[in-house]
Amino acid sequence: MTRIVVVGAGFAGHRTARALSRTLxxxxxxxxxxxxxxxxxxxPLLPQVAAGILEPRRVTVSLAHTLPGVRLVLGEATxxxxxxxxxxxxxxxxxxxxLAYDRLVLAVGSVNKLLPVPGVNExxxxxxxxxxxxxxxxxxxxxVEMAGAAPHTDECGTRSTFVVVGAGYxxxxxxxxxxxxxxxxxxxxxxxxxxxxxxxxxxDTRPRWLLLDxxxxxxxxxxRQLSETADRVLRARGVEVRTGTSIKEAxxxxxxxxxxxxxxxxTLVWCVGVRPDPLVADVGLPLDRGRLRVTxxxxxxxxxxxxxCGDAAAVPDLTRPLTEDDAGTGAGARNGNGNGNGxxxxxxxxxxxxxxxxxxxxANNVAASLGHGTARPYRHHDLGFAVDLGGVQAAANPLGxxxxxxxxGAVTRGYxxxxxxxxxxxxxxxxxxDAALPRQAVQLGLVSSWSVPLDTSSPEVARLPGRSRP
Numbered sequence: 001m002t003r004i005v006v007v008g009a010g011f012a013g014h015r016t017a018r019a020l021s022r023t024l025x026x027x028x029x030x031x032x033x034x035x036x037x038x039x040x041x042x043x044p045l046l047p048q049v050a051a052g053i054l055e056p057r058r059v060t061v062s063l064a065h066t067l068p069g070v071r072l073v074l075g076e077a078t079x080x081x082x083x084x085x086x087x088x089x090x091x092x093x094x095x096x097x098x099l100a101y102d103r104l105v106l107a108v109g110s111v112n113k114l115l116p117v118p119g120v121n122e123x124x125x126x127x128x129x130x131x132x133x134x135x136x137x138x139x140x141x142x143x144v145e146m147a148g149a150a151p152h153t154d155e156c157g158t159r160s161t162f163v164v165v166g167a168g169y170x171x172x173x174x175x176x177x178x179x180x181x182x183x184x185x186x187x188x189x190x191x192x193x194x195x196x197x198x199x200x201x202x203x204d205t206r207p208r209w210l211l212l213d214x215x216x217x218x219x220x221x222x223x224r225q226l227s228e229t230a231d232r233v234l235r236a237r238g239v240e241v242r243t244g245t246s247i248k249e250a251x252x253x254x255x256x257x258x259x260x261x262x263x264x265x266x267t268l269v270w271c272v273g274v275r276p277d278p279l280v281a282d283v284g285l286p287l288d289r290g291r292l293r294v295t296x297x298x299x300x301x302x303x304x305x306x307x308x309c310g311d312a313a314a315v316p317d318l319t320r321p322l323t324e325d326d327a328g329t330g331a332g333a334r335n336g337n338g339n340g341n342g343x344x345x346x347x348x349x350x351x352x353x354x355x356x357x358x359x360x361x362x363a364n365n366v367a368a369s370l371g372h373g374t375a376r377p378y379r380h381h382d383l384g385f386a387v388d389l390g391g392v393q394a395a396a397n398p399l400g401x402x403x404x405x406x407x408x409g410a411v412t413r414g415y416x417x418x419x420x421x422x423x424x425x426x427x428x429x430x431x432x433x434d435a436a437l438p439r440q441a442v443q444l445g446l447v448s449s450w451s452v453p454l455d456t457s458s459p460e461v462a463r464l465p466g467r468s469r470p
Contacts, residue, residue, distance in 0.1 A: 001028050003029075003101055005101040008034075008106070011359065013109075014359065015356050015359025015363070019360050033073065036092075038062065039063060042416075043352065044419075050127075050140070051439075061421050080106070082303060085104075106306070109310060110312075124454050125267070135448075137444070139449075144159070147160045148189050154264070157264065162178060162182065162207065162209045163267060163269070165212050170271040172387060172389070174269055213245070217231065222387075242257075277312060292312055295316075296379075309362040310350075315347065320346040353380075356419070361376065386398070393405065398415075
C-alpha cells in the first residue's frame, strides 16, 4: 500500500491531509499525519484565549474527528532521510521511531523569530501555542491581583504595565484584547470591598499597555487604511502605540527602549514574527530566506516524491512577479516548473490564508503524482484581511472593501467561524457569553513559567515535558 506521510498539522498540513483523505478515499493509499499533538490549533483566536474570552479547547480541533481515514502518529519529527525515504521522530514518551514514506509533505510550520537583544530569551513570553496563551492569561491575572496588594505605588505601577513588542497581526490583537481584559479586571477589583475599600491602591494604577514596533506604523504588512483604523482604535482604548521604537535590553525589572527610556514592567510579550521550524534547515535541501525552495507546484526540486507547503516552503507567488531590479538582487523564487518559465516571483507571505490554500494544492499534486488528476501550480489572489481588535471593533477589507467598527467586527468573526474546521458552535457560544457576562478573573495554574520559554526550537526546550516545536 502506498504511504503518504504529512508532517505537521497546522493550517497547511491539516488541509493537505483532509483533502488527500477525500481525494484518495477509494484508493489503496495510507495517509499518515505526524504531529506532536492530537489537535489542530486555530492560531488567529489565541489572543482571545489569553484575554479570557474563549476557553482553550475552543481553539483546538480534534484531528481524529476532522480527519477520518487519516492515521495519526503522535511525535515530533527530528530528521528526514531523503535517500532512505524515512522520517525519524520522537514519540511523546521520548522513544526514537521512524516512518517510511512513498510521498512526503513537509508542513512543519514556524517558531518564534528571535533577535539578538540581551535578556529577551530569558524574560520575554512568546505567543505561538496554547501553553503560551494559557500562561499569559494566568500571568496577566496574577500581575493585576498582585498590583492591588503591592505595598508600594512603584511596584503597583510596574505590575500594571504590559509591553508587547511587534505590531503585526498577533501583537496588535494581543495588545487590543489585553487592554480590555485588564481594564475589566481593574474595574472588578476597584469595587468597594466592605470597610477596607477598593483593592487597588489609587486611581493612578490603571493598567498600562505599550505596543512597540520598529516599523513606521502598526500592521505594516497590510493596507495603510487598515493600519490607520487599528492605530486609531488602539489609541482611543488607551494603548500607547510607539512606532519606530524597539527594545535595547530586557531585564527582570523592565525593558530599556532604544530611545533610552526604561519602562518598569514584569510582562514582556514577544510578537516580532516567525521563522521556519529548524527541521527545515536540517533537511539539507536548498533554502530561500530560511524556507525550503519549491516549485510553483510545491514540489522540492530534484525530489519528485517530496512536497512542502505553508511556512516551511518558499512558494513563488505567481500573482506578483518581481521587477528587473528586484530580480537582479536574487530576491524571490523562480517558477521552476519545468516548462521553461524561469521568471522570478515574490514569495508568498507566511499567513494562514496562504497555508490553507497551499494545502489544497499540495494534496492535489501529491494525488497527481500517484496518477490521480493533473498537477497545477499554486496561484492565489488575496481575499482580504481581518484583524480583531476586541469588543465590537475590528479592521477588515474583504475583497478590497475597507471596513471598520461593528460591521468589520461581524465580518471578522464570521470569517473565523467559516475558516475553523470545527468547534464553530462552541466558539459562537463563548462569544455570546462574553457579551452578556463578566469575565472570570481566576488563575488556572495549568502551565508553569519554565514550560513556556521563548525559544521553542532549542533541543533543551524540546526535551521539556509537554513541549514541542509548533
